Structures are given as structure tokens and as C-alpha cells.
Amino acid sequence: MTRDACVLLDRADPLGAMRDQFVLDGGVIYLDGNSLGALSHPAIKQVRALLEAEWGRGLIRSWNEAGWIDAPRRIGDKLAALLGADPGEVIVADNTSVNLFKLLAGAARLRPERPVILTEVETFPTDLYLAAGVVDLLGGGREVRAVPRTELRESLDGRVALLMLTHVDYCSGYMHDMRALTEAAHHAGALVLWDLSHSAGAVPLNLNACAVDLAVGCGYKYLNGGPGAPAYLYVSRHLQPEMRSPLWGWMGHASPFDFSPTYAPGDGIARYLCGTPPMLAMAALEAALDLWLSVDLETAWRKSRALSELLIRLVDERGADLGFSVASPRDPWVRGSHVAIRHPEGYRIMRALIARGVIGDFRPPDLMRLALTPLYTRFVDVWDAVDRLVEVVAGRAYEAPPYAQRLAVT
């Protein structure tokens, strides 16, 4: 493999032109789209329109005239197409944590005789926190059981109300078999909740085909919705009538503008709304999703796999002697769209890389994460990133303080 070969791959890339839709400073190689997706030109346009025309001139009238009031449902329907869900099964609201709380509490109450929320120890920490908070709040002997990944299936017993899993591991990039685990959970009489934060916009999803009950995910990673973009939740149509959100906010009321003193949950997915949606953030997310809907998803997933295969190959070829090892699964069918590279000096190396314009991130204790985002990452970016990685480590050019003295890095 050579840099010239990467240039040729980019020329042949059917998604090559999509990169022009994004604002990417020429000097930066951005491989952190799994933490914060890049800004697109359509997002700039839509946020400015919302700001200046809709808020500035339309003022309060824009709730109706600019369709703000319908945005959570409308954007949810757009997202449904990416998730393999039906219109009316997805809604955009709040952040991932709040949405998790809604579905965890709702699901726990649907199976009151089953006290366990089952998950794996490797799951995203905030998912563990939220589940622990729900169990603490609801009491009644409920518990969160976090087991090693290999013990998930055997742990699915008659006490499990809900299996909660992050579909793609935020550290290693390991991707669960959604269909098989969902089936196993159903076989044990449990519901399933998938956190898709590292999946949507990164790997193929088909929630309906996998008979998934519940899902949440965030808008600011591969979806490119902007920093702290609104998150989403999915409730399978068959569960919608019986399940409720514990957050009885007015936007989820059957008739919010009647100002009735009594709460009545809205029909279908609308009941999972709570307060007023942040429209500037919604506008950026909607523009980003429109861009996603303009590409062929199969082509995007194919490119995502080709990029990560290239990265792994280059790290193997050039990095093994320098102490690097690939911490992600080598089988692309059980891997998300980021690759984790292990190195004892991972934190300081990543600081040095960022200083040299290659932006990835670090997860303790020793993982560097590099995300391959099919809409704007080029094959030549992967080559150049590995080139600089090798340069930094071969020259021991990492002068950052050790991890214990770090700043917050998201």
C-alpha cells in the first residue's frame, strides 16, 4: 500500500464529492467524528435561517409557520430511515441520558415482577449510571446486573426485565449481534434496549428486522448534528400503547395547548417528548440528517469498512515494531466505524498527534480512537494519519504531561 494508491481510492470513491459538503480545514485530518461529527455547509445554512429568518423575523409565529412544533417528529421520521424503523417510531428530544432514563424507567415498570436490568461491564459508563439511578429511584429490590460480555446469554434468566446494551463498544469498537441478542432476550421474556450512539451513521441498522423493542442514541457523533445535538429514542410500535415515559412534560401531552390541569400521554411516540425542544440545535441536526438521506447507505457502509480495513492494515504494517496493537476486532462485521489502537503512551501520543493536526481521541488507560466517517474521511487521510503517528512515536515526539495531569477530553 502506498500513498498514491490511497489517492486513487479517493478518486474512485462514489462518496468523494460528499466531502465538499463539509467545512474541514485543509490542515487538519479529522478522525474524531465518533465524538463530534464535522460541520456541514447545509447545517450552517439551516441554523442561520432558523436564527435570522425564523426566530428573528418570524418570532413566536414560527412554532406553526416554520414547522418548529413538528420538528421532533419530523426529524425522528428522517432518522427512522437510517435506523431501519418505521415513521412514528423515532422521536428527537433531549439528550441521550434523559432519553435512556425515560425508556429504562418505562421498561422497568412494564415488567414489575422482574427486578433485573442486565447489561455488560464494558458498556458506556453513562448507561450504567442511568440504570443505577433508575434502580435506586424505583427500589422494590431492583438491581443492575453488569456481567462480562461472554456471560450475557447465560445471564438472561426469568428475573431479567430488560437487556440494555451499547451496540458498538465506545472503546474497542466491538459490535454486538443485534438480531441474535434481541432474539435471546425475547426468548427469556425480557425487553431489549440498544444504545445506538456509536452505531447510527456508522454501521447498517435495521431495528424492525431485528424486532428491537427500544433504542436511544445521540445526534452529535456520526450523524454530524453539532455539539450537544438533540438525541433520539425509538419505541417499537407494538410497545407504544402500553409503555409510558416517567417525565410527564407538556410537549408529551395529548393536547399540550389545551393547558388542561390533568396529564394525558400523547399518542404513540409523541408521549416521549417532555419540554420545549432547542430549535437552533434541532436545525443543525435536521440539515445533517438530510445530507445522510441523500447518500446510498450501502455505499456508505462499504466505504466505512474499506477505510477501517486500510487503517488496520497500515497500523499492522508500520506500527507493530513501535509498540502499537489494534484493539478493535479484525472482523469488519463485528466492528463499528472506529478503530482503537493500543499503546502504553497512548495519551501523550494522541496529544502530540492533535498538536500536529491529526485529531482523534483517547480513552483511558491506553486506547487511541480513530473514527472513519464515510461522508468526509478520505483514504489519503488514513495514510497521512498513520504517517504522522509513526513519525511521532519513532521520534518520541510526545512532550505532553502524563494522563494524570490531563485536561478534560470528550
Added chain:
Amino acid sequence: MTRDACVLLDRADPLGAMRDQFVLDGGVIYLDGNSLGALSHPAIKQVRALLEAEWGRGLIRSWNEAGWIDAPRRIGDKLAALLGADPGEVIVADNTSVNLFKLLAGAARLRPERPVILTEVETFPTDLYLAAGVVDLLGGGREVRAVPRTELRESLDGRVALLMLTHVDYCSGYMHDMRALTEAAHHAGALVLWDLSHSAGAVPLNLNACAVDLAVGCGYKYLNGGPGAPAYLYVSRHLQPEMRSPLWGWMGHASPFDFSPTYAPGDGIARYLCGTPPMLAMAALEAALDLWLSVDLETAWRKSRALSELLIRLVDERGADLGFSVASPRDPWVRGSHVAIRHPEGYRIMRALIARGVIGDFRPPDLMRLALTPLYTRFVDVWDAVDRLVEVVAGRAYEAPPYAQRLAVT
């Protein structure tokens, strides 16, 4: 009173120049700042900077380098100055409903032996919904007791864990005596939670001087933070160590970036954060608050009272024969910064007024609400609004369908 006299009042207004900071179409008289505050030029500038420079070029680095990670606390501290609270007692997060949930559940669990959340029947409906949801979720014989306003004090018995009130009534504009009711609640051993959504940026507030325990409020009304702006919550410093949020999200963790599997609540007000904040919306709110901090608050409250006194006087003088009556308290010291005007055809009149460029809003069954926002409403706006109101009704120029066929109006 004449239009010319209003022009003179505007010329003498020490806040007159502040209006130039706002984007207000010359053809519109905007009296709906209690639903959605107007857009300011600093907000445009700050949102664009966040969008294009911080997200677009800074990308993930902006969480540290542009101070995103500190925004909830930093903006909360700015807001504290408007609320009469100390730095570290206010945080900006989520929406009002979610924040209410956090504090309602937290407070209910601080007083487990007291099963009642006391409020008034006239309170903002979503506050009733959220409280009913908390009671439904926590069980244990808890209940929401909503009594008429006149029975609040006598209802403060030993079973009340929390008195929850909207400080300024969203319909009539009636303003509670925060100090006296807080004292009465404390005397009965209860905590107090004030919803300041219709107060902050509208009336003087001094949470510390009133010994208030808890408060929430929204950012998009008088504060001018933008549609669906992030909301805020206040927890008195003396309650911070003992109370917890039920939403154990990672942003409220003591060390969110350690990715520990175990939740540990952050110190002080930080524990009330949950998920990742929507930065575009945060930027607009921060710019709007900076504008608030640039004015003398006493001058603003004085102007607010003068504007509403003028509106009431003009409605009395010119509207009484046309079936109008003022539904707000006449004493400015028990009134917020909007005036409710009652008319049996209120809904259709408001539609006609909006069509003529006077934007207020309507609350069922028969209240027109007109907000007097001290930063951008002129005395001559009040004159012109009443002029058109009289014109519409005298000419019976309201052709909108009746209320039952309305669109959603926020």
C-alpha cells in the same frame, strides 16, 4: 394620554437605546416576549461564532479550548446575578420540565415521611404534570395536592414535603409574595420550589434574601435565549450536599472523563447536569444574558412597571365599552410583566391582531396576553397596540375561525 406623550416617554427612556440591540422588524409590534423573547444582534454573533469558528474549525477541541465544557456553570453564574443567587447555585441544563423532575424527585426523597407536594390549581399545567409523574413513579402514598390560591397557607401542614409554585401566573400575571410564602413553608417544615419561567427578566428576584430552597425556569421567555433555549435550575447552597438528582447522567458525575463504571455525584450544583449540553442553544442564551447583565436591573423593572401601567390605563380608557376587562392584578407589586386582557372573542381578536402585526398570544378560554419586555418594548408600541386592538373590535374585524378550530399557539 396621547401618542405624542408616549413618544416623549420613549425619548426619556434610559433603556431606549437597548432596543437597537434587537432584531425587530419595523412593521411588527412584538408583545409576546413572555412566550419567546426577541433575537438580539449579540446572539446572532455568538451563534455564528460557535457554529463556524468553534464547531467548524475548532471541532472537538472546542470542548476545552472554547470553554464549552464550562458553559453550564459559567452561564448559570451569569444568571445567578439576575436571580439574586450566589455563583455556584445555578446551572443551565436541559429544559424546564426535565429540571423540575430532577428537583421534585430530589426534594420528595429528602422528606420521605411527608407524602404531599402542595401547589395551587392555577399553576402552570406542566408543573402539575411533572409533579403527578413524580408521585406516580415514587409511589409510597405520595400525592400532589393542588388547592385554590387562597388556601395555600392553611394547607401547609406536617404532611407537606414541598411547596411548588409558579412565581408569576402564566395567565393572569399574578405574582406571589415569594418571601412570605417561602417563610410560611419553612415554618411548616416544608421545602419550597419556585418556577421562575415568567419571572426572570421580568420582575426583581432575590432568591437568597427570600431563603428559597429550589427554583427552575426557562431561558426562552424574558431572558431572550432563543426558541427552546436551555433552562436552568437553582439549588440553595445549604441543600446542595444532601440532595441528589435522580438523573445520573455522565455530565453530573464527579469525574465524567474518567469513565468509571460507578456513578458518583459531582460537587455542588454540577450534579444536576445530566447529558451533553446543546452548545448552539447555549451560545444564544449566553449572549442574551450578557445583554441583561449590561443593564441596570432596577431601571429595567421600573420601565416594565411603567409599560404595564400604561397598557392597563389605555385598555381602561378605550376598551371598557368594547367588552374588554383587565384580568391582571392592578397593583404593580403583585403583577409580573405581562397583562392579561379578557374578552369573550379573545381568540379571534388575537388572530386578527397578529394578522395586523401586533403579536401577543391567547390562553383559553378568553385571555389575551400582552408582554411588556423592558429591553425592547417602547411606550409607543403600547399605544399603537391598543389602537389596533380598538380598531379590530370596534370594526368587528376578526374573521378567524373560533377557538375550537385553532392551530397550536405557544
